[in-house]
Amino acid sequence: MNFGGEELKVIVTGGAGFIGSHIVDLLIQKNYEVIVIDSLIHGKAENVNSKAKFYRMDICNNELKYLFEEEKPDFVIHEAAQMSVPKSIENPINDAKVNIIGSLNILEACKQSNVKKIIYPASAAIFGEPEYLPIDENHKLNMLSQYGVSKHTVEHYLQVYRNLYGIEYTSLRCSNVYGPRQDSSGEGGVIAIFCEKMLEGKKPIVFGNGNQIRDFVYVEDVAMASIMAMESNINDIFNVCTGIKTSINDLIYMINTVLQKDISPVYRDWRDGDIKQSWMSNKKIMDTLKWSPKYTILEGIRKTLNTPKMV
Numbered sequence: 001m002n003f004g005g006e007e008l009k010v011i012v013t014g015g016a017g018f019i020g021s022h023i024v025d026l027l028i029q030k031n032y033e034v035i036v037i038d039s040l041i042h043g044k045a046e047n048v049n050s051k052a053k054f055y056r057m058d059i060c061n062n063e064l065k066y067l068f069e070e071e072k073p074d075f076v077i078h079e080a081a082q083m084s085v086p087k088s089i090e091n092p093i094n095d096a097k098v099n100i101i102g103s104l105n106i107l108e109a110c111k112q113s114n115v116k117k118i119i120y121p122a123s124a125a126i127f128g129e130p131e132y133l134p135i136d137e138n139h140k141l142n143m144l145s146q147y148g149v150s151k152h153t154v155e156h157y158l159q160v161y162r163n164l165y166g167i168e169y170t171s172l173r174c175s176n177v178y179g180p181r182q183d184s185s186g187e188g189g190v191i192a193i194f195c196e197k198m199l200e201g202k203k204p205i206v207f208g209n210g211n212q213i214r215d216f217v218y219v220e221d222v223a224m225a226s227i228m229a230m231e232s233n234i235n236d237i238f239n240v241c242t243g244i245k246t247s248i249n250d251l252i253y254m255i256n257t258v259l260q261k262d263i264s265p266v267y268r269d270w271r272d273g274d275i276k277q278s279w280m281s282n283k284k285i286m287d288t289l290k291w292s293p294k295y296t297i298l299e300g301i302r303k304t305l306n307t308p309k310m311v
């Protein structure tokens with residue numbers, strides 16, 4: 001992206017991870033100069049686009065401000081995070097260290113190097129058990145994990161750094177993101193886990209009856225929303241989702257359809273605290289930023305299955 005003859009520079013933290021690496025790819029397609037900061041604690045070096053400059057660094061590192069001073073980014077898209085809900089419950093101090101202190105370290109560096117705008121991915125985890133559906137941006141917050149608290153806390157800091165220092169921001173509250181490069185180990189995304197199992201002809205495990213509803217949004221749509229938010233002069237909080245209800249049983253049906261298989265799942269007991277129904281409204285981002293999801297879930301699953309890691 002060229003602005004008055006100069007290429008605009010974007011720092012993407014967590015750019016070796018799942019969502020961050022797709023944002024980097026799209027920024028490069030759009031001719032931005034891209035700098036990736038990632039500790040590789042969860043991401044992979046091979047996810048980083050070869051046209052991006054890569055720094056292996058922890059976002060909590062005190063030296064971060066020097067990197068910002070040297071690179072002088074115009075924008076920051078801050079994806080790096082401890083993103084596991086169970087890990088946040090097991091080790092809330094580490095969760096807060098990475099997600100709150102690490103984000104503050106990024107904001108301080110932004111302040112010192114005059115960054116114009118920061119884009120931040122919050123999460124549907126901040127809403128807890130929905131009181132009404134679809135969940136809109138005004139829905140009451142009811143965090144059920146330390147991860148929900150740490151993700152939401154940063155939204156307050158974003159507002160403070162705008163009020164005090166004029167750093168523009170947008171927070172994107174993403175529903176369940178899925179697509180290529182998502183981690184299928186541990187408690188990664190359900191689509192990544194099911195795709196990997198079913199490709200091997202194995203039965204996916206479903207907790208409960210499979211009728212629980214979620215809102216799955218394809219990662220390239222999230223990347224597009226992040227860049228549109230960055231390019232806009234609006235400071236706000238938006239849901240990023242499809243608003244479409246998909247059950248876990250629907251997912252299995254669609255993966256079977258794409259793979260031309262007929263694998264039935266193994267049903268296990270409900271897990272404590274599992275939310276039965278959650279989907280979100282995307283009306284605000286569609287009306288304000290003119291963003292809309294491009295991929296249907298079937299197309300997204302097809303693209304997820306048709307990747308080198310999967311085939």
Ligand SMILES: NC(=O)c1ccc[n+]([C@@H]2O[C@H](COP(=O)([O-])OP(=O)(O)OC[C@H]3O[C@@H](n4cnc5c(N)ncnc54)[C@H](O)[C@@H]3O)[C@@H](O)[C@H]2O)c1
Nearest residue numbers: 014016017018019039040041042043058059080081174177
């Ligand atoms: N995946 C989803 O469904 C989803 C939904 C809502 C919000 N989010 C948010 O989106 C962001 C990206 O999530 P993701 O799914 O791509 O996760 P991911 O784990 O694939 O990516 C996060 C990246 O951050 C890096 N990282 C972690 N701690 C770091 C540290 N201290 N210093 C530097 N780098 C560090 C990891 O190595 C990894 O590459 C996170 O902020 C997450 O909270 C994700």
